[in-house]
Amino acid sequence: MNTEMFLVLDFGGTKLTAATVTTAVLDKGQLIWRTRKQAFSPINPSFQTDWQTMRQLADAALDGGLPVAVGVSFGGPVDFETGIVRLSHHVPGWEGVPLAQQLTDMFGVPVWVDNDANVGALGEFWFGAGKRCDSLLYVTVSTGVGGGWVINGRSWRGHERMAGEIGHMMLDPNGPPCLCGKNGCVERLASGPYMAADAMHLVQKHPEKAPVLRKMIQEHGQLNGRHIAAAAASNDPVATHLLQRSAWAIGTAIGNTANLINPKRFILGGGITKSGHIWWNKVRQAAQETALPEIHFDIIPALLGDDAPLWGAVAMCLQNK
Amino acid sequence: MNTEMFLVLDFGGTKLTAATVTTAVLDKGQLIWRTRKQAFSPINPSFQTDWQTMRQLADAALDGGLPVAVGVSFGGPVDFETGIVRLSHHVPGWEGVPLAQQLTDMFGVPVWVDNDANVGALGEFWFGAGKRCDSLLYVTVSTGVGGGWVINGRSWRGHERMAGEIGHMMLDPNGPPCLCGKNGCVERLASGPYMAADAMHLVQKHPEKAPVLRKMIQEHGQLNGRHIAAAAASNDPVATHLLQRSAWAIGTAIGNTANLINPKRFILGGGITKSGHIWWNKVRQAAQETALPEIHFDIIPALLGDDAPLWGAVAMCLQNK
Incomplete structure (x- = not known):
């Protein structure tokens, strides 16, 4: 052998x-x-x-x-x-x-x-969700938002090995400021820590709109992406708003990317992708609305965790x- | 022979x-x-x-x-x-x-x-501005905004042959509505006919801010992209605003694309790219501001017209x- x-x-x-x-x-x-x-x-x-x-x-x-x-x-x-x-x-x-x-x-x-x-x-x-798919973008949505390409069945790394930075696609010039210096980046709108920080801020400002998040803060002292998803699942308005905004950013960035590169598949992994159907439905809806009607693609969860x-x-x- | x-x-x-x-x-x-x-x-x-x-x-x-x-x-x-x-x-x-x-x-x-x-x-x-450059996006900015890829020294067409649609990258959810159904697409902000239509509208609304465009309308009955560029070169405020917005859209889309794909070069052709240094400077500035600091690229005019x-x-x- x-x-x-x-x-x-x-x-x-x-x-x-x-x-x-x-x-x-x-x-x-x-x-x-x-x-x-x-x-x-x-x-x-x-x-x-x-x-x-x-x-x-x-x-x-x-x-x-x-x-x-x-x-x-x-x-x-x-x-x-x-x-x-x-x-x-x-x-x-x-x-x-x-x-x-x-x-x-x-x-x-x-x-x-x-x-x-x-x-x-x-x-x-x-080995996973992209088998026999010769063009795909793998996107991780957790503490940051990053991506990796397979194009023509090979890794595409870019001329400086920096390709895949979908997290710093600018989507809204009037959006909140990102650490990178721009406003309205995907990562600023979609990642766990930014969502948690925005939640802390909104709970202080509108406590009446965040009954579930408020209790979570009392219990844990702080918040993370999982808390936002759980609170949204319990119909907390602030959490729902933030989770939908995260999904909108990921979906819109996927639609923009589909128009630009027309890959066959988007594979999403990372903690935030475990936020349930509220998040996934909005991702798919925003991607569909952003892509031209002639452009088609799958958006599916990563298999290999x-x-x-x-x-x-x-x-x-x-x-x- | x-x-x-x-x-x-x-x-x-x-x-x-x-x-x-x-x-x-x-x-x-x-x-x-x-x-x-x-x-x-x-x-x-x-x-x-x-x-x-x-x-x-x-x-x-x-x-x-x-x-x-x-x-x-x-x-x-x-x-x-x-x-x-x-x-x-x-x-x-x-x-x-x-x-x-x-x-x-x-x-x-x-x-x-x-x-x-x-x-x-x-x-x-x-044969032109992309010789010996193994990754590039060619962008035409004229009546529409379109693009074509060379990746790894070959045409990249996408899985449905639809790649390159940089014109329908969404850049501003509060931007003006595009015929494609979205708001704030690159093409809606940057192309000649849309700029001309916006100019007609703004001249009616703020005639005092469009002294040069006003005269052009009196003379020609209508406007096109060349008029906007010429009026901006003569410091017409409305024309300058529209030309800068066009350049902002092209530059921001280039920066987003650089983050996503990290190609070596962007080659710009089409009528609007003949709008002079006001347009080109703003394109380069917006692209620089949008791309991460580790990401580098050239933005140069097409050579083959x-x-x-x-x-x-x-x-x-x-x-x-």
Whole structure:
């Protein structure tokens, strides 16, 4: 039996994961990890803590075996060609780290590194909701809004490896200000932390319109995206308004993107996409209204959940075998 | 000498053009037509008048010679794979015409047909402002706003051949209503006829703010995009407002597109792009403000002018040789 093993690593914002998979299992069409080891980042993570933790996780996942290739998903911009990290969105000290080189030195095998959105798109394309779909945008809606492209059956990264930033599509010049300096960005309108901040503000301003959110604040002291979704499901007017606005932003951005690129499918993942039918219905309605009538596409939930980047890292290994 | 000849046809909204070029001339790196014949459409054009006129133009352009391939630019959506026209934006009767097949029957050689935006993009990519630039969006700003993609050095048409519709990117939910049913589309804010209609309306409402436009209306009875640009150059406040708004829409759409796809270059053609530095400066400023700071691109004028689609038709012949 010529079974080979891949090691895949996911440097996420709050979690680090190492996993292994064998070609024998993949050849049978099964999505089953040989091993999968995960650790949460400490309160004040740094490049050093990330790196040491991941080495231990990788050792544990390998369990004495040797990988034939290593695939890496990284939570921040990476130069795919060189495997050098530009920065982590969450952890300081990663700037300029030659991650692919360090892993090549350690394992002596080929290593591929890409950012989590591109790798997540590739995972869904090879193994998940994007199978046999040669053009798709994978969109994550959680603490931020990001995206990764598959065009013509390949990752499209852009000339500076910055493609996919659907979160900073400007949709409303009179919208609320985003940290990026513009008003009315998708991320400003649709992401969890911004929704929660807007909710805190609106509850103070119109307490009578936020009976459910008010109780949640009394109970938890603060809010997150899940609270907004739950309160909207209980007909809290402020929560409903914010959840609908989030969905409007995602749907309108999808419609604009459909007009521009005409991909076959949009695959949505991330915490906010678990907000239920109020959110999904409005996403689909806004996308339909924004796209020209001649333009068609699916909008479907991601299938691989939090493991999409890991499976995408496997796809990078297979693609470059 | 093994010189070969291509026949290229451009079915435009108001003009029909047939031209021929030889590989001997192209091999020398020269952009010189062997022959080029043009006719304006009659007042009430139809598929029949278009087709008869183009046959005569093609005969005249061939001048007894035989083409080895035919490339066609069509002013409306076309199914590239089959060469069947969906519709003309300007001329009735074109729905469902198997244009590639009719030309194959006539000439007995391979024929490629694509819409003018895709072919214009290909022309600029092979021969014009997009040479050696492997990702670009070609945008025409005139009576409408359309676009054509080159991604990874190839035309990207989208899964339904509808990609490039940057004109119907929604930029302002409180903007003026577009014929497509949305508010604040790029085309609604940036194209010539809409600017002219808005100018007529604003001159009536605020005559004191439109001294130059007012005179133009007295003189010509109506307005077009060129009038707005000329009046803005003479500091007419209404014209300046409308021209800046047009440029803001184009620039913001470019910035949004840069975030989403990260192409290297945007190439702008069409009548409105001849509006001078007020327009171009604002386009570049709005694009810069909309794109994330890590994202870079050029915005440059098209080089091939009205012949971009014809040269793109030549590129289709060469590409598929």
